[in-house]
Amino acid sequence: MKYPLLFLFQFLSFCLLAQTGSIRGKVSDAEAGKPLVGALLLLEQNGQQLKEVQTDLDGNFVILSVAAGVYSLICTHPEAPKQEIKGMTIREGGIRLAYFRLGNPDIDLGGKAEENHQSQNLNRYSAQSMLLRRKSSQQIIETLAAESVFHSGDEDLSKALRQLPQVNVENNNQLFIRGLGGRYLKTLLNGAELPSLDLNNSLIQLDLFPSTIIDHIILEKGYSAEQLASSGTGIINIETRRFPEKQQLQHQLHIGMHQSASFNPNFMSYEGGSLDLIGLDDGSRSLPSDALNLPDNPSSRDLTLALRNRSLAFPANFSTQMNMPGPNLGLNFSISRRKDLKKGRSISYAFVALFKRFSMMYEGGYAAMHHLIGDYEANYELENQLELSDQFYQEQTRVNLFFTLSYKSRRNRISLVIMDNLGTEKSYRELEGLGGRYQFVSGLGPDTRYRTKSWDFEQKNIAALQLLGRHLRQNEALEIDWTLSASLSNNNQPDLRYFNEVYSVNTFSGEEQSHRIIEGAGGEPRRFYRQIQAFSGEGQLNFKRKYKQKRLKSLSWGFRGTAKYQYFDERQLRYSTSYLPYTGGGAANYIQSSNYINWSDSTNSLVPGIFIENAYDSTNNYVALELLLGGYTSSLWTLGPKTQLEAGFRLEGVINAYTGFDQDSISVDGVNMYPVLLPAFSLRHELDKDMLFRLAYSATIARPSLRELSAFTSFDYMGDYQITGNLELAKQPTHLQHLDIRWENYEGQRSLLAGGFFAKYLRNPIELATLEPGFSDQMQFRAAPWGYLLGMEIELRQELGMLGEWGDAWWMQFNFSYIYARAKIAEEELDFMRLERADAPSFRPLFGQSPYNLSILLQYQNKKLNFEANLGLQVQGERLAYVIYGNTPDIIEQPRPNLDFHLNKPLGRHFELRFSVQNLLDSPFLQTQTFKAREYAYRQFNWGRSFNLGFYYNM
Numbered sequence: 001m002k003y004p005l006l007f008l009f010q011f012l013s014f015c016l017l018a019q020t021g022s023i024r025g026k027v028s029d030a031e032a033g034k035p036l037v038g039a040l041l042l043l044e045q046n047g048q049q050l051k052e053v054q055t056d057l058d059g060n061f062v063i064l065s066v067a068a069g070v071y072s073l074i075c076t077h078p079e080a081p082k083q084e085i086k087g088m089t090i091r092e093g094g095i096r097l098a099y100f101r102l103g104n105p106d107i108d109l110g111g112k113a114e115e116n117h118q119s120q121n122l123n124r125y126s127a128q129s130m131l132l133r134r135k136s137s138q139q140i141i142e143t144l145a146a147e148s149v150f151h152s153g154d155e156d157l158s159k160a161l162r163q164l165p166q167v168n169v170e171n172n173n174q175l176f177i178r179g180l181g182g183r184y185l186k187t188l189l190n191g192a193e194l195p196s197l198d199l200n201n202s203l204i205q206l207d208l209f210p211s212t213i214i215d216h217i218i219l220e221k222g223y224s225a226e227q228l229a230s231s232g233t234g235i236i237n238i239e240t241r242r243f244p245e246k247q248q249l250q251h252q253l254h255i256g257m258h259q260s261a262s263f264n265p266n267f268m269s270y271e272g273g274s275l276d277l278i279g280l281d282d283g284s285r286s287l288p289s290d291a292l293n294l295p296d297n298p299s300s301r302d303l304t305l306a307l308r309n310r311s312l313a314f315p316a317n318f319s320t321q322m323n324m325p326g327p328n329l330g331l332n333f334s335i336s337r338r339k340d341l342k343k344g345r346s347i348s349y350a351f352v353a354l355f356k357r358f359s360m361m362y363e364g365g366y367a368a369m370h371h372l373i374g375d376y377e378a379n380y381e382l383e384n385q386l387e388l389s390d391q392f393y394q395e396q397t398r399v400n401l402f403f404t405l406s407y408k409s410r411r412n413r414i415s416l417v418i419m420d421n422l423g424t425e426k427s428y429r430e431l432e433g434l435g436g437r438y439q440f441v442s443g444l445g446p447d448t449r450y451r452t453k454s455w456d457f458e459q460k461n462i463a464a465l466q467l468l469g470r471h472l473r474q475n476e477a478l479e480i481d482w483t484l485s486a487s488l489s490n491n492n493q494p495d496l497r498y499f500n501e502v503y504s505v506n507t508f509s510g511e512e513q514s515h516r517i518i519e520g521a522g523g524e525p526r527r528f529y530r531q532i533q534a535f536s537g538e539g540q541l542n543f544k545r546k547y548k549q550k551r552l553k554s555l556s557w558g559f560r561g562t563a564k565y566q567y568f569d570e571r572q573l574r575y576s577t578s579y580l581p582y583t584g585g586g587a588a589n590y591i592q593s594s595n596y597i598n599w600s601d602s603t604n605s606l607v608p609g610i611f612i613e614n615a616y617d618s619t620n621n622y623v624a625l626e627l628l629l630g631g632y633t634s635s636l637w638t639l640g641p642k643t644q645l646e647a648g649f650r651l652e653g654v655i656n657a658y659t660g661f662d663q664d665s666i667s668v669d670g671v672n673m674y675p676v677l678l679p680a681f682s683l684r685h686e687l688d689k690d691m692l693f694r695l696a697y698s699a700t701i702a703r704p705s706l707r708e709l710s711a712f713t714s715f716d717y718m719g720d721y722q723i724t725g726n727l728e729l730a731k732q733p734t735h736l737q738h739l740d741i742r743w744e745n746y747e748g749q750r751s752l753l754a755g756g757f758f759a760k761y762l763r764n765p766i767e768l769a770t771l772e773p774g775f776s777d778q779m780q781f782r783a784a785p786w787g788y789l790l791g792m793e794i795e796l797r798q799e800l801g802m803l804g805e806w807g808d809a810w811w812m813q814f815n816f817s818y819i820y821a822r823a824k825i826a827e828e829e830l831d832f833m834r835l836e837r838a839d840a841p842s843f844r845p846l847f848g849q850s851p852y853n854l855s856i857l858l859q860y861q862n863k864k865l866n867f868e869a870n871l872g873l874q875v876q877g878e879r880l881a882y883v884i885y886g887n888t889p890d891i892i893e894q895p896r897p898n899l900d901f902h903l904n905k906p907l908g909r910h911f912e913l914r915f916s917v918q919n920l921l922d923s924p925f926l927q928t929q930t931f932k933a934r935e936y937a938y939r940q941f942n943w944g945r946s947f948n949l950g951f952y953y954n955m
Contacts, residue, residue, distance in 0.1 A: 043072075140222030153904050161206065191468075191483055204462070263326070314573075362942055398423050413469065490531070500522025567623050577610055590610070658710070694756075699735070734762055850879045
């Protein structure tokens with residue numbers, strides 16, 4: 001009986017709901033764009049008040065069960081004049097959206113209502129409201145709204161960030177702000193750190209995050225006491241979707257091609273695992289269990305057979321094959337829903353799933369090493385150590401799962417964010433050419449040739465869980481924000497293989513001859529099994545107390561603790577070639593079972609062959625830990641009717657612990673603890689209602705990454721510079737002092753003209769350098785004594801209506817900065833340089849800093865034909881990539897302009913067609929050395945253009 005009654009109850013409820021409608025909306029400050037908490041909404045009909053609700057802590061409100069009819073909606077707030085929407089028609093089952101922007105009557109953003117079931121999500125900030133937020137901020141920030149990301153058609157975070165002023169993204173994951181990147185940046189997800197998946201990059205992998213999870217992005221170029229102290233040029237905070245306004249279902253399909261890789265029948269690859277297509281290793285590459293164990297006190301026969309069996313346990317997969325890639329493919333699915341409950345409460349969820357697979361390659365690349373041999377004055381050219389052609393082929397897969405569940409009442413908000421990202425890269429690379437550095441060790445003379453090949457599969461995974469809360473207490477005067485975050489990342493290289501050889505070429509026939517494998521030229525064939533595991537945990541608790549006093553506006557204080565753990569394990573195996581010297585034929589012909597060592601029972605003797613040896617290197621294994629505990633306090637003061645000052649300080653204590661081994665396998669332990677007290681203040685003065693002057697000073701600290709501390713050795717290819725960390729850097733963190741002066745003029749809703757000057761002083765800036773005079777392929781992170789940076793920047797956002805009727809459809813964003821940055825050369829190195837060169841300068845360019853940065857974004861919207869397009873250009877100046885000790889010129893990375901094009905065309909109410917071209921200019925990646933007016937290339941290649949056609953569905 002109960003089931004028919006339950007069905008009847010649900011049916012009647014549905015009928016009642018169908019006979020009523022609802023009103024949803026948002027109330028914000030017209031001048032600042034901030035949500036207004038506690039605004040009162042009154043629903044009236046014929047002068048009679050029917051319902052009354054208040055906005056929640058996000059400025060949102062919901063009025064449920066409104067009978068069909070015509071109403072008036074009145075919005076009031078103690079700090080702003082009331083607004084009223086008259087003649088609001090509610091239909092059965094309809095949803096009416098009401099937007100109120102209270103405050104400055106001179107701004108044409110007054111309350112309005114519209115009946116549009118497909119309206120934008122009120123919580124996914126518009127470009128207009130984010131610009132207002134930037135204007136009202138006490139700090140120097142840049143903002144990017146989800147609306148802007150959507151209209152640009154950007155698929156992932158690495159592409160979306162290019163819309164931010166003064167931000168450059170290269171190779172999808174290298175991020176720069178004001179021309180400086182790497183260790184001086186922080187990327188946060190909902191205010192919390194995530195561990196990096198790349199040993200050589202401390203930032204999160206940006207292309208793992210789909211743009212559909214973004215609510216808004218804030219770049220903090222100024223610093224306040226509540227921010228992380230461990231940054232040097234900026235903090236990027238990515239806020240994810242949490243409170244959708246309505247149910248939403250989205251599908252995206254992207255089909256594209258890389259100009260060189262897609263459908264190329266000569267694309268080089270190798271036989272991998274059965275699950276490579278979906279970005280997973282099926283286990284066939286794993287290190288065989290017990291394969292490295294040998295019997296105790298074996299006889300010669302038993303030892304020989306054990307070595308053979310060990311070698312047989314590993315697949316002899318040193319061959320390559322032609323594998324034509326298909327089109328680049330991307331699939332994106334997202335669903336979100338919000339359920340409004342009684343008494344202003346609501347619960348919502350969002351789920352996003354993404355899959356991407358694409359190929360890329362380059363051929364005709366160039367890799368070389370040049371060095372000054374002998375006296376500076378007596379030489380007019382650098383000596384070639386290596387001069388190689390370079391070709392590279394890669395297939396990439398990305399899988400992303402994102403889920404958020406949120407609960408909100410009028411004074412409380414709690415969100416759970418769960419994310420799991422997977423990225424894999426399967427690649428093959430081959431370099432060959434002149435190997436001058438090996439001419440003596442090989443005995444082949446000046447015509448020595450060198451060839452190195454590598455086969456790689458790298459699987460990166462990061463899982464994160466965040467719990468975030470915000471509460472209002474004491475009549476909205478006290479704000480409490482807290483965050484609990486935990487993330488686990490894993491970077492697995494299950495079988496990285498190298499094969500290196502030297503040879504010469506017959507002068508008459510042109511054929512290869514005298515093939516050899518020698519330890520001094522890349523060494524014997526090797527297999528690496530690497531794994532990086534990292535954990536990051538974080539807790540934050542922040543308080544903000546607002547006051548209605550004449551001078552003191554607010555007082556903030558809070559605490560933050562983080563724990564980071566990183567474990568790196570590398571197992572290295574090599575094929576011993578002493579019993580069967582290599583005579584040519586390539587890796588696949590040499591490394592095969594018929595060439596493995598064996599034992600002949602008939603002759604009771606060893607059959608010469610190759611076999612696998614355990615080449616474990618203790619220096620390439622370590623455990624590192626970082627614990628941070630900090631607290632801050634700051635206050636906001638009114639110095640006059642148009643002037644506000646925020647001042648505070650931050651106290652942090654850090655413990656770095658590291659356990660590794662030196663070259664003699666002796667344990668190397670380091671524990672360092674240092675507290676720092678860092679002040680910060682910012683002044684904001686309104687010259688008039690649309691014009692601001694800002695002045696900010698702060699001190700921060702850029703601590704060395706765990707990679708910069710570790711003794712792990714990495715290299716771009718066998719034969720290139722070998723890079724190791726430096727544990728002493730734990731005692732030499734980079735201390736920075738910042739000064740920013742800025743002027744801003746806001747015109748209308750999308751226009752801005754801003755400019756300013758900035759300066760930094762750095763103590764112990766870190767650089768990557770060779771360590772001794774003469775030719776050396778060993779590099780290490782080290783600290784320069786000190787450095788400085790002086791810069792100016794200008795920013796323009798402008799609608800181009802002043803150019804006439806055709807200009808109304810155009811909007812432009814222009815940003816340019818010029819920076820002069822230098823680092824002091826250590827006295828010991830400077831003395832050595834001046835032994836040969838009396839005029840050697842005392843300073844060199846600051847490591848990693850570009851002297852200029854330019855970005856232009858041009859948007860076009862044709863309302864008649866219903867489409868929009870944008871064109872984005874980014875370029876930053878040359879920057880110091882490697883420091884070479886002494887008078888050999890440093891290696892400089894040259895400018896690489898990047899131009900992207902996007903086109904969006906709606907097809908009816910729910911569909912949209914998107915087309916994009918990335919890297920239109922296909923500018924070369926180029927690193928050079930310049931000696932006495934002659935330029936030498938160190939690395940050069942072109943990534944190629946990519947074309948994408950996307951279909952977007954929104955319901």
